[in-house]
Amino acid sequence: MTAVPAFAAPAAGVPLERTTIERRPVGENDVLIEIKYVGICHTDIHHVRDDWGRGGFPLVPGHEIAGVVAEVGPGVTGYQVGDRVGVGCMVDSCRKCENCRNGLEVYCTGGGLVATYADTMRYTDGAPTQGGYSTHIVVDERFVLGIPEGLPLEQAAPLLCAGITTYSPLRHWNAGPGKKVAVIGLGGLGHLGVKFAHALGAEVTVLSQSLRKKDDGLRLGADHYYATSDPKTFEELAGTFDLILNTVSASLDGDAFLSLLRIDGTMVYLGIPEKPVSANVGSLMMGRKSIASSGIGGIPETQEMLDFAAANGIGADVEVISADEIEQAYDRVLRSDVRYRFVIDNSTI
Numbered sequence: 390m391t392a393v394p395a396f397a398a399p400a401a402g403v404p405l406e407r408t409t410i411e412r413r414p415v416g417e418n419d420v421l422i423e424i425k426y427v428g429i430c431h432t433d434i435h436h437v438r439d440d441w442g443r444g445g446f447p448l449v450p451g452h453e454i455a456g457v458v459a460e461v462g463p464g465v466t467g468y469q470v471g472d473r474v475g476v477g478c479m480v481d482s483c484r485k486c487e488n489c490r491n492g493l494e495v496y497c498t499g500g501g502l503v504a505t506y507a508d509t510m511r512y513t514d515g516a517p518t519q520g521g522y523s524t525h526i527v528v529d530e531r532f533v534l535g536i537p538e539g540l541p542l543e544q545a546a547p548l549l550c551a552g553i554t555t556y557s558p559l560r561h562w563n564a565g566p567g568k569k570v571a572v573i574g575l576g577g578l579g580h581l582g583v584k585f586a587h588a589l590g591a592e593v594t595v596l597s598q599s600l601r602k603k604d605d606g607l608r609l610g611a612d613h614y615y616a617t618s619d620p621k622t623f624e625e626l627a628g629t630f631d632l633i634l635n636t637v638s639a640s641l642d643g644d645a646f647l648s649l650l651r652i653d654g655t656m657v658y659l660g661i662p663e664k665p666v667s668a669n670v671g672s673l674m675m676g677r678k679s680i681a682s683s684g685i686g687g688i689p690e691t692q693e694m695l696d697f698a699a700a701n702g703i704g705a706d707v708e709v710i711s712a713d714e715i716e717q718a719y720d721r722v723l724r725s726d727v728r729y730r731f732v733i734d735n736s737t738i
């Protein structure tokens with residue numbers, strides 16, 4: 390075991406503080422990563438505030454990890470010391486079920502994925518998992534991603550969660566030329582959703598609470614930008630979209646947004662509100678519409694996304710902060726004042 394510096398929330402709702410945590414010795418198939426940057430995902434804040442009651446304190450958040458390989462186990466074949474690598478939201482799964490065998494580890498039915506933090510290594514030693522607000526992490530190479538040259542590490546880190554979470558549904562629901570895609574919420578997920586949808590060739594509309602970030606939205610690749618606080622938006626855009634990605638974690642009026650779908654359109658919930666989502670059946674019936682959801686993406690698709698991002702010059706728009714600024718960054722994320730992902734410089738941990 391090796392003790393490494395980290396930032397942890399000691400209990401629910403308590404500010405994060407500097408501490409040390411233990412990382413397991415580098416095993417046969419393990420990669421030791423020196424973490425250079427970690428993104429601040431809204432999910433980190435949900436966990437630290439215990440919004441979902443999952444506990445797991447003391448808790449080291451962070452599942453948008455980018456760094457450099459510092460050591461590899463003897464059985465590792467895909468990575469070597471010095472490689473640029475990333476780790477996202479999961480660090481293990483059963484590896485045997487149908488979904489795992491198909492590279493959809495996120496949907497593991499053989500016991501579930503092991504989350505990068507606030508979980509336990511239930512298929513191996515049962516140790517608690519601790520995330521990327523730390524200087525190093527040890528991960529089995531099956532859950533390590535390669536970060537292509539040309540993609541700066543700080544811009545790559547948010548792709549490991551926010552990037553794949555938007556890329557995967559865009560691919561699954563065939564966003565591309567001739568398709569009209571709306572993205573609700575221009576935050577961490579939303580801004581990458583706009584970039585990917587645009588790069589895939591779709592016509593992209595941002596549905597934001599206000600027009601405050603309109604210039605940014607258009608610069609990021611949106612063709613249109615509307616404020617959902619203006620009731621005229623819902624009249625003007627009725628029956629427009631093939632696909633809506635909802636990245637908002639607050640509860641929204643489901644029926645109002647379903648009215649914006651055209652026939653056979655799908656609204657994909659990516660944000661995770663505390664309350665169940667609801668809609669009138671009539672809002673789905675008249676237009677054969679669907680409500681769906683999607684969780685991050687499997688490991689092979691995450692690699693595909695990173696390669697696509699590098700080939701298309703896509704990285705996250707980031708504000709790099711020191712670890713001492715985490716609390717201020719959390720406050721700004723909660724106020725929707727993030728442009729568009731805070732990324733911690735791990736050398737400050």
Ligand code: NAP
Pocket residue numbers: 429430431432435550551554573574575576577578579596597598599602636637638639658659660661662683684685722723725726727729
């Ligand atoms: P974020 O950076 O805070 O962005 C969310 C955006 O939602 C905000 O920028 C804001 O955009 C909009 N918004 C916030 N409060 C709102 C409100 N009360 N009403 C309407 N719009 C509001 O968060 P994020 O990191 O992108 O994460 C978003 C959600 O996705 C979180 O719930 C997170 O847990 C979840 N998530 C899910 C997955 C998955 O696998 N499905 C993966 C990662 C994260 P505007 O200012 O433009 O309106």
Ligand code: ZN
Pocket residue numbers: 430431432433452478550551
């Ligand atoms: Zn996340």
Ligand code: ZN
Pocket residue numbers: 482483484485486487488489490494496497498499500501
């Ligand atoms: Zn499985």
